[in-house]
Amino acid sequence: GGAAFELVLDFVYSQGQVEVPTERVVACMCVADYLQIRRLARACVDRFSASLSPESAPMLLRQALDLGMSLLAGLAQDCVAANFESYAPEQLGVLTPDAVCEVLERQRGTRQALYGRERERISHCVAAFLGGGRPLDAATYRRLLSLLDGGVPHCLDACTVLARAREFGDEETARLCLTELVSSFGSVRGGGPGGGWDTLDAQTFVEVLESGDLR
Known part of the structure; x- marks a missing residue:
């Protein structure tokens, strides 16, 4: 709003000597982002990053992306x-x-490799976005799948990933999911972060049973 714009002008004319109040940080950051005033943007980022809570970050990211505010989105x-x-x-x-x-x-780029529980959580997250009736195009499907680093989805998520793999004609991923489901048959339950047996059609469920001779 106007108050934020006035603060931006004060900041510029004072050569960065005006302190940005906490309650004005987001508004000033948006203006600085739009006008590409890097020094002000950095001051806002430094002030805001100290008060940004993990709980509010996902919604803030969504709003920043919707508004095209790259600095706020990056933060x-x-x-x-x-x-x-x-x-x-x-x-x-x-x-x-x-x-x-x-x-x-x-997040993955900050580590050389993912291990154990962290890999399992990424599997859950990928399955949650593959499932839930979300519309996906083939490019986004492939991008989500690449986050598994070529690994097999965790057993609880393999049902959901299998259903999407069949939808996109991805037989290699479908084969990996079938193998995982057969090997962990007793531990897979209906429902879960990405779904469960109820995400499969009857024909595919029978295929799992036949693949492992589980009938």
Whole structure:
């Protein structure tokens, strides 16, 4: 609003000597982002990053992306990536599949490899975005799938990934999912972060039973 714009002018004319009040940080950051006033933007980022909570970061990221505010989006994205392990998949449900891909790619890029529980959580998150009746194009499907690093989805998520793989004609991923479902048949339940047996049609369920001679 006008107050934020006046503060921006004061900041510029004072050569960065005016302090940005906490309650004006987001508004000033948006103006600085739009006008590409880098020094003000950096001052806002430094002030805002100290008060950004992990709980509010996913919604802030969604809003920043909707408004085209790249600095604010980057700040929120870093916060979500840094705190990824603390989120349940549904907490990231406010984001688009592409946005969550960017978060996970950034989070993965800070590590040489993913291990154990962290890999399992990414599997849950990928399955949550593959499932739930979300419309996906082939490019986004592939991007989500790439976050598994070529690995097999966790057993609880394999049903959901299998259903999407069949939808996109991805027989290699479907084969990996079938193998996982057969090997972990007793531990898969209906429902879960990405779905369960109820995400499969009857024919595919029978195929799982036949593949493992489980009838």
